[in-house]
Amino acid sequence: MLFATCYFLAGPEAQASPAMSFANRASPAAAVGDTAQVVRLLKLAELSVTSKPDSALHYANEALTLARRRHRPRQEAEALEYIGWVSYVRGDYPGSLRLYQQALSVAQAAGYAKECARLHTYIGMVLQAEGAYPEALANNLAALKYYTAVRDTANLAFSIMNVAAVEYHAHHYAQAIAYYQQAIQQLKKNNDLEDLNASYLGLASVYTDMGNLGQAETYFRLGLDFFRRQKDRTNEAIVLNNLGEVSTKQKNYAQAHRFLTQALQLAQANQDASVTAASSAALAQVFFLQGQHDQAQTYARRSLALAQRIKARPVAKDACLVLANSLAAQRRFEPALAFYKQGKVLEDSIYGLEHTAQLEALRSQYQEYRREQQESAQRYRIQQLERDQRISRLTLTLVLGVGLSLLVFAWLGWRQYQATRQRNRAQKQAEQAAERVEQLQNESRLQQAEYELGFKDRKLATLALAAMQKGEFLHEVKERLDVIAQTADEEVRRQLGRLRLSIEQNGSSNKDWDQFRVIFEEVHPNFFAELQRQFPEVTPNELRLAALLRLNFSSKAMAGLLGISEESVKKARYRLRQKLQLSTADNLVEFMMRLDAASLSGTAAIKNQE
Numbered sequence: 001m002l003f004a005t006c007y008f009l010a011g012p013e014a015q016a017s018p019a020m021s022f023a024n025r026a027s028p029a030a031a032v033g034d035t036a037q038v039v040r041l042l043k044l045a046e047l048s049v050t051s052k053p054d055s056a057l058h059y060a061n062e063a064l065t066l067a068r069r070r071h072r073p074r075q076e077a078e079a080l081e082y083i084g085w086v087s088y089v090r091g092d093y094p095g096s097l098r099l100y101q102q103a104l105s106v107a108q109a110a111g112y113a114k115e116c117a118r119l120h121t122y123i124g125m126v127l128q129a130e131g132a133y134p135e136a137l138a139n140n141l142a143a144l145k146y147y148t149a150v151r152d153t154a155n156l157a158f159s160i161m162n163v164a165a166v167e168y169h170a171h172h173y174a175q176a177i178a179y180y181q182q183a184i185q186q187l188k189k190n191n192d193l194e195d196l197n198a199s200y201l202g203l204a205s206v207y208t209d210m211g212n213l214g215q216a217e218t219y220f221r222l223g224l225d226f227f228r229r230q231k232d233r234t235n236e237a238i239v240l241n242n243l244g245e246v247s248t249k250q251k252n253y254a255q256a257h258r259f260l261t262q263a264l265q266l267a268q269a270n271q272d273a274s275v276t277a278a279s280s281a282a283l284a285q286v287f288f289l290q291g292q293h294d295q296a297q298t299y300a301r302r303s304l305a306l307a308q309r310i311k312a313r314p315v316a317k318d319a320c321l322v323l324a325n326s327l328a329a330q331r332r333f334e335p336a337l338a339f340y341k342q343g344k345v346l347e348d349s350i351y352g353l354e355h356t357a358q359l360e361a362l363r364s365q366y367q368e369y370r371r372e373q374q375e376s377a378q379r380y381r382i383q384q385l386e387r388d389q390r391i392s393r394l395t396l397t398l399v400l401g402v403g404l405s406l407l408v409f410a411w412l413g414w415r416q417y418q419a420t421r422q423r424n425r426a427q428k429q430a431e432q433a434a435e436r437v438e439q440l441q442n443e444s445r446l447q448q449a450e451y452e453l454g455f456k457d458r459k460l461a462t463l464a465l466a467a468m469q470k471g472e473f474l475h476e477v478k479e480r481l482d483v484i485a486q487t488a489d490e491e492v493r494r495q496l497g498r499l500r501l502s503i504e505q506n507g508s509s510n511k512d513w514d515q516f517r518v519i520f521e522e523v524h525p526n527f528f529a530e531l532q533r534q535f536p537e538v539t540p541n542e543l544r545l546a547a548l549l550r551l552n553f554s555s556k557a558m559a560g561l562l563g564i565s566e567e568s569v570k571k572a573r574y575r576l577r578q579k580l581q582l583s584t585a586d587n588l589v590e591f592m593m594r595l596d597a598a599s600l601s602g603t604a605a606i607k608n609q610e
Helices: 031-048 053-069 073-089 093-110 113-129 133-150 153-169 173-190 193-210 213-229 233-249 253-270 273-289 293-310 313-329 333-351 353-403 408-486 490-507 511-523 527-534 540-550 555-562 566-579 588-601
Strands: none
Touching (some): 031 053, 053 073, 073 113, 093 113, 153 193, 193 233, 233 273, 253 273, 293 313, 511 540, 540 555, 555 566
């Protein structure tokens, strides 16, 4: 799923004629004239960057040359920024990242904090497109901290949107929804319709992945109308691609083909490599689902080549998986397996446990930063209130001392009484406010915990389903290899035997189980420990079986996940029942559920509940 681009430029296209080349103009004698010329060139680049990127690149390069000659770091950073943006729109992510980082170095050396924050935002945008989500989140949070500190509400909302986009691409849907809702509240206050539309489109992408396709399609169509009215062809192509993916999930393949073809044509006209690669991969998926494997493989190979060139790992991963599925459907198992492995390598590089841990650490650092900011602001308000009260009392005392010397003691006593009452009232109100803040924080933490538990449940089911599908796929490949071997000559049978052995060796990795166990223990803590405490003779394989029984999986599903036959699953269940000393009347699944409940409540043994 692609996101609408939030441009940092505004205003109509420049109507002035292109400026003459700097080399063909008479060089002004004064440095002030050179600075003014740099400003003019940067303005021309700004006005033409969305509609005439070649002209914008020309103006920005001239401005960069002149800014460096006159040692103008602010203009140098801005020129590098425009050149980096043109490279990004053209799909040159490595070149764009290099230019933005050069601009950031210049801005940091000159001490331009505002420019540094803006450049962190653009670096995060490029890293997100490359699938480097922890690094993207780190840059976006750096920008978010600056805009929070200076109370720049316009750029603050934009930074929150970028953080939400990274969380979405990392499949952290609960966090993505929370950030989008926070951005929407701020954008409504700012009356920023363009970014508000972009936030709704981001929510639509989240709803798409979560299966709420009707609501997602409604938001996408509203966004499409908005960008068409604005004549924004780049974002129009992005939304058309997203509508195509929604239609694909709705199995409306004719409509999906129409949307994706329009998106591909617009992206090619815009020279937008990233949308071109994504639309090609989405079209390949539509052709595959319709059984048109030659067309599917053609578009998938185009998408893969382009995605590898621009280092767009998420798109490359999708293209590899489409190629693997299409080739497998044609019984071309060896190349299918190669593309499947390539896709899984890309998927692990994007969504691996290490990246997930980095994202969680960055998110915790930012939450701690926000908490410290709120506490600091509260302390400042209390100090301000106390200082105002002291000034008020001093002023009143001086006035009373000059004008009413006879009543000074009575008046001071009354004022002291009033001040004490006010202080007590203010203290009580502050305590009530603190209690309310703590209550809201507890409610927020509870909602976040519920979100995370639900997300982990879905992720656990997704991992199990992926492992089952992988086992079934490899089992089917081995069966088909056996059928082919029956009619093949000796040399082919040897080669097929080696291929079958390779599949068995690579398919029996414990990596999927390790990842499954980590998430299972987060959702069901102490389950394995309680089972091993009560029944120490249980083996590791029987622990896996117990976990699948706790999730109430069928024998067929467990056979796919464990890589064994259904008959072997039945025998394993029988042996486990004997070790647990259960009779035939006892339900094994209910036993595992009671064991899980006992591990959560601290009950000594499950037998005591019966």
